[in-house]
Amino acid sequence: MIDTKQKILDTAERLFGHQGFDATSLRQIISGAGVNLAAIHYHFGSKEELLDELVTRKATPVNDERLAMLDRALAMAGEGPLAIEPVLEAFLMPMAVLGPSTGRVMGRLLAEGLMPKLAKRHFGDVIQRFRSALERSLPHLTPEELGWRMHFMMGSLALTMSGQPIFVPGGGEGVDLAERLRCLVTFLSGGFRAPGSR
Amino acid sequence: MIDTKQKILDTAERLFGHQGFDATSLRQIISGAGVNLAAIHYHFGSKEELLDELVTRKATPVNDERLAMLDRALAMAGEGPLAIEPVLEAFLMPMAVLGPSTGRVMGRLLAEGLMPKLAKRHFGDVIQRFRSALERSLPHLTPEELGWRMHFMMGSLALTMSGQPIFVPGGGEGVDLAERLRCLVTFLSGGFRAPGSR
DNA sequence: GTCTATACTGAGATAGAC
């Protein structure tokens, strides 16, 4: 069947999102997808490459939307000063279109430290564009301090996408991703705007 | 030998810190520690309980120092307003005493989502004390929004303790933990101080 | 080209001898 590959991807996405990458076995995936174990290695080569393809498929439209929103923010600012909020919105809000499963996958990956490998392949130029925009918005920061703040942002984002918000009364289950991300934009705007610490 | 247990703990801490929990096998640990495989299950019961004991041993002094610093901050503030910085410093700076290995372990745990289980056991009352202090510092926030911001903070902290800072020129390897954490305090102060988003 | 059956190595866990 032509959609064996698709069934594997769908099932893997769901299980990775719920249980994490390491905790999900290929045998769980094939059982859920109703395919043979070796089909995974035929179509993808390995468990890690399956993950890689999953990320590529989901990340591409998100990154396109990120850059489109960033371009609009830059056009609006013109030659004048560039506020942080629209830059952060451009980076973060497009993730809201990811379903809960994909969101959890992305967050898990960031969190499990698997991202460094994938990041350069899939996000390299996007990150570069946003770093430039942030440099323009925040000229008071050294490159090192800006790098750290971007690092902090990725950490917050990771837990926001993946984790159970154990500090939020009610577990935050009723709060959809877009609202979480708006809350995060507010928080990060304040953080980025803080004076340099050295 | 009485210190079989200690040798296992030391080696596990080092390997978990460098490779993460999932990526470290018990057989790597016993080979590094020079003990038998079954010794781990005799002394700890399982791989996860080994981790649990590791966390307990390292977290207890950190949490004690956190509460001591928080008490000092509350005493300094008296009846007046309570600034955010000393509260965040009390929560974050005690982690600087953790060596790089333990720091990575802690960060990994936060990031791998293993913390929710461990958190309630080891950090429950500490978190409660700090939530109260933050509520006093930031009366303009709803309980939900404060919860989200604490969640964001844990995400940033996790990546700060564990991850390679890929956005920092030079990889940030020369920057010690205390300086990273000071940088994080500045950032988070700005974030927590941001106006409520709803 | 696609998929199945099966086997290989290494993981965590356990029972029982010493």
Place this chain on the structure above:
DNA sequence: GTCTATCTCAGTATAGAC
């Protein structure tokens, strides 16, 4: 307390059916 042997299940590799 410690060690050997063994169990199940993980990811992986390959030979061959259609």
